[in-house]
Amino acid sequence: MRHRDGHIIDVRLCVSPLSGQDGLEWWVVCATDKALLPAWPAEATVAEPLLATLPLPSRLPIGVVIRDTHLRCIRVNDTQGSKDGIPVPKRLGRRLTEAAPGTEAETLEALMHQVLESGDPAINVDYQAFLPANGRSNRILTASYFRLDDAQGRALGVCVVSVDATDSRRARERLAILGEASRRIGTTLDVMQTGQELADLAVPSLADYATVDLAESVPLGEEPLAHLGPQGGHIPVFRRAGLASIHPGTPESLFARGEPVFVPPTSPFTGVLRSGKSHVEPMLDASPGTWLDHHDAARAEKIREHAMHSLMVVPIHARGAVLGVAVFVRTEDPRLFEEDDLHLAEELVSWAALALDNARQHLRERSAALALQHLLLPHRATGGSAADVAWRYLPADSHHGIGGDWFDVIPLSGARVALVVGDVAGHGINAAAKTGQLRTATRTLADMDMPPDEVLSRLDEQVTRLTEAEADPRHPAATTMAGTCLYAVYDPATRTCTMARAGHPPPAIIDPYSHVTFPDLPTGEPLGLAPAPFESATLELAEGSVLALYTDGLIEAHDQDTSAGMNRLRAALARPDLTLDDLCSSTVDTLRPKPPSDDATLLLARTRSLSTDQVASWQFPSDPAVVSRARTLTARQLTQWGLEHLAESTELIVSELFTNAIIHGNSDGNSDRTIGLRLIRHEMLTCEVSDAGHSHPLVRHPRTTDEHGRGLFLVAQLSRRWGTRHIPDGKLIWADQQLPTSA
Template sequence: MNASASRSSRRAASHTALATAVLGSEGTILRWSRAATELLGRTSEEVCGHLVWELFADALAYPWGNVRRRSLFPGTGQARLRHRSGSTVEVVFHALALEGGEYVVLAAPSHLVADEGDAWSLGGLFRQGRIVVCVHDTDLNIARADATLRTFTGTPWPVGALRDILSPEEVEATEAALRQVLDTGVPLVGRPGRLRWPLPPGRRRTMSLSAFQLENASGHPTGVATVFTDISEQERIRRHLALRHAAAERIGASLDVNRTAQDLAEILVTSLGDLAWVVLADAVFEGDEPPKLVGGGRWHMRRAAVASASGTWPSRLLPPLAEYPPLPDGPIMQHLQRGKAVTGHRTEHPMFHIPELEPLFIPEHGHSFMSSPLYARGLVLGLVVVWRTEKPDAFDDVDSGVLTEIASRAALSVDNARRYTHERRAAIALQRHLLPQATTSTTAADTVGLYQPAGGGAEIGGDWFDVIHLPSLRVALVVGDVIGHGLHATATMGRLRTAVQTLADLDLDPTELLTHLDGLVQRLATETTDAQDSIGGTCLYAVYDPTSGRCTMASAGHPPPVCVQPGGTARLLGLSPGPPLGVGGMPFESATITLEPGSVLALYTDGLVQGVDIDIDTGTRRLVSSLAAHCRSGHSLNDAGRDVFSLLGDAPPRDDVTLLLARTRVLSTDDTAHWEFPADPAVVAKARGAIADRLSAWGLDDLAFTTELIVSELVTNAIRYAGGPVGLRLIREDRLICEVTDPSTTQPRLRRARWTDEGGRGLFLVAQLTTRWGSRYGRYGKTIWTEQPINRGTAT
């Protein structure tokens, strides 16, 4: 058995063995408790009516003196009593004189009350100055009370019902507890209660109630002896300890400035006061350091959090988030600016008797206030103010010390939240600047990108999306997620997004692009010296061609996209994901699907489908259902995206969330033309003729000359250097696109021919006659493409 268990058992034993007896004025035993019977082995029939000193083993050794003396016993003492068996029992006793000249004697074995740390032991009980002993009859009315009570309360203890001394809410439960003691004889020890009378008006004290059954000479219960012990100060200390514990546990649990302020206000209400509010400097809300305060004037603060014991904030007081008006200067304001707490009465408040400020700062029934600055690193981040409106006691120095301690802890938490807000705002600003335009509209698709950074104390991650316009009206859709959080992840995201744009400009196949991106991530990982700044991530890259309605995509460890058909049917696209970026050693696989016009392709990061309370499979099914409901034909993509984001609920996400929606279009067959020619120089003239006829049918005769020249140069080069067959395609949209396809994979190069060269000027002419040109590689060759503006008069 450990020391704690030993003390607990001894304490329980002392409570049970606390014997009680009521003596007459001459020392005759009138009543005897069951605990006294257990202590000495003598029943009430055996002792009632006998003189008490007959029980003492050394009666002659105790200087009791003349029995007619008014003070029969000393207040506290030790004695050796005779057990019925003949043995001796050493006890500690305490005698209290009642108003009628009788005595109540409490006694317990000496060895059970020797523990100095036992607050409920008899020795500790006797040493306290605020003790009241009463004798109750069988109706539980107070028959007699301690005659020395007047020194405690200043007024006589009332003789009558319990409701005269107890708070109304305590009467019923206390009577039931005393009735149980009277009926069963089992003592009641240490029951707390609120005492009302005869204490000074407006004040109540917490009392500990112990009760013991009394018996007469026949062994019948004749009443209950009660001992009221004032534990108001202990109760106050206990409340303050509980308040400190709650503050240490709750304040600082969030890195949100407003949440931290609200936690502080709510902890103080009911525990310390009836109303509380917290004000913070405007700069703190933005994550910046507040300016130093000097004197009165405008402090540039706002009421960040409020709390009321009633649950309703008084309408006359300054409401939450309201800005502080200019404040007067004075000693209290200067104390707060120097980081010191202040307490005072209502009339001592700086706003008292200032008509325009008093209703905003002083509650209607507030009588005592206390305020402490949130002081950290020499700066006043804000103030915490507590008022008492219902609690009758005024604040004192002990309360001020508790508030100062809690405010000091809260100031550090607010400062940590402020610094986190500062870094988070910087990271979010960087993240948003690195992301593309949220909404785009092209011939290929309408797109909407949505991004929500992590919240609830989590740092932002490296999620990103991108919409890249490719030649021949195609569009690349990209979504990625970088490992890690914070500025490092954001910076890595920016590097990978730039790399994807560069690789996309080379018009690479999705699998080849991811292979190059994977190699880049591996190189970046070798350059990282900090083990915490690991490099890696996932990425999904898709290319959509509006001329064919086909979409080719590949994944590097990323969740598969969702396709919503115009009718509202949604399905998860079957895609074999390769390894995440940075793993290396494994190939990536692409998949090609044909999308109906008006289909919605949804690309997302795992923060949308995975959370603390939901697994990724359940989240994915929920996402597919939500997309089916909100991405039907005719619904705005912006509205659909916001509705899908509602899956996250009101709680801030623990990871970044990114969603990219693309509603596809298909180019009309009337806006495209395609021919295929053999590798014969004679077909160049046929190609020019076909081009002229098509441009004439489209009403673009002004572009015929330059387009024929471009086609002539490209087809001639293809026949001369690559062989056949040679494909030729025209695409009409907001610009004219010309494509020539050949079976060669040789990279065309632009060079400046010398005046003596017979060739080498073809691509130079093409570059001069077009706004853009380039080449891309397919499975069986390459395609050289050019773009010309369709605006009339600009082609020549």
């Protein structure tokens, strides 16, 4: 344009239409000297080409905002308003803090000031939508901020380009939550703990309040029903396993953890149990007239009190059965539960259901193994006249399962007692079954009155046979059945204890003065590993000594070696002030590692001795003429004991056993051999006859025409039980007769 003084000047010219109230069209014309740069150039040198190149919002859902150097909005496309919730008329001509006051707007505006001053862009900045847009709230946007410069590099304003990142952000959050689920749910094999872990993870990442209710059969390890729900008017009992809230003390809950939960007969809960499908109420209605008002007024009051406005009920499935339900509620979070939230909840519950089912299966197997082992262990073990006994058996914890520890107290002939402790490798019901096999075999061998080393040799053969029978022909080395065992026989008549062990820890002996020692016994190889001979050792014990037999679970710990555990056992057993039973409890409580990783067994036996007036013994030459003398001495001794009523039967037993010993005891023809007779009065009246022979007698059923063979048959008829055992210089035949209660 030409200046009034005639020279030419460049101006910026802006012509805009203006609609008046009278319906006439007006024009606004503004001319400005180009040398005076405004905050934003009037011509479309930068902004107009930029906006002109933007595609339609429906084709490219990217929001664009252009702000001047005062950060006032100059240009904005419709897409931006549909995403962050600020409509275009409210945005134009205003700064962000004016259009949507708040802390987040102030933070973003400070960032734009920084971009305007430094020229450095800010890339991928996440922020939350300011106002609900298109009925959706809490949208997450990712924005990038760039400074716009003119040709001379002077700042013209800030351009903001944003995209909706809600879905990708929520997807990342869901993946993060599911990753947490793999680490935090199912850390134990406790169903109640697993339910609590699910509730803890759901709050606050998914809900403000969550509960997990399990059918009562699940914590008990029982088989759940295929479909839970009302059955003949009765709803199965549920128990609260998990409970979490954003508020301390979970004031929203009517039931504490572990308590039975009331389930309304007509409610979304029973509907979920019947159908096995999730139930969602984005807008929870607790107004009068709903199912809550009719069947659960207390729960309705809680819902209104804590402003519970959105609800999800998800069934907990496993192996075609419903284990329980998980409930998720929002209170302070204004968002409504959406389909994505339900998918996340179902994935979390599926993960928890797998852990719950594993825990339930483990609990069921553990209960079966524990029941089997309980049946296989002695219930009323007694040491008779030989010893007072006390024992403790503690199974491993729920994670490791039941082990293969076992023990036994076996009465033997002649008032003796066998004390046994063993440990089969492995855990679970298989170990318990193998334990039962070994205990049965041990009792059978003990009834045969074998010495301890011979018992272990036979047990080793039995373990080898069992292993071979169970071996897989394709992988024979994969099947093993190893175990350790300590077998001891105590004789109260001589106060001697004969022991042998197969890879087992040595026993502890506490003398009457509470000094604890570990005798040096031949170790022996564990059962089932390799054929090896076993050796016995015999010790003489003072009356009132205590034998302590135990398994390695009592002395072993992950941070200590076996010797340190044995020293701890020594200190724990040195308690003269305690009774035998209290000493047993105290020792186990002191030594048992927490948490235990193996079974622990402790068997204590306080020895007794038979007094001199309870035992009578004689030696006779191997001559038929001495039978009469033996009968006379027997009758005289029974009279002294006040057992005259047993004299006749005992004399017959002595006569038959002597005759048998004379006929079969000197097979080598040595006439200098003697025959021993011993009478023992304890809980029974035991008659023992020993000779130099090694052949075991057998009971015969003679024919009417036979002149011999009725001796042992008669002994069996007269006695409660009888048997034979090897002794160092021959064999011994014994017979027990029941004593009257007063004796």
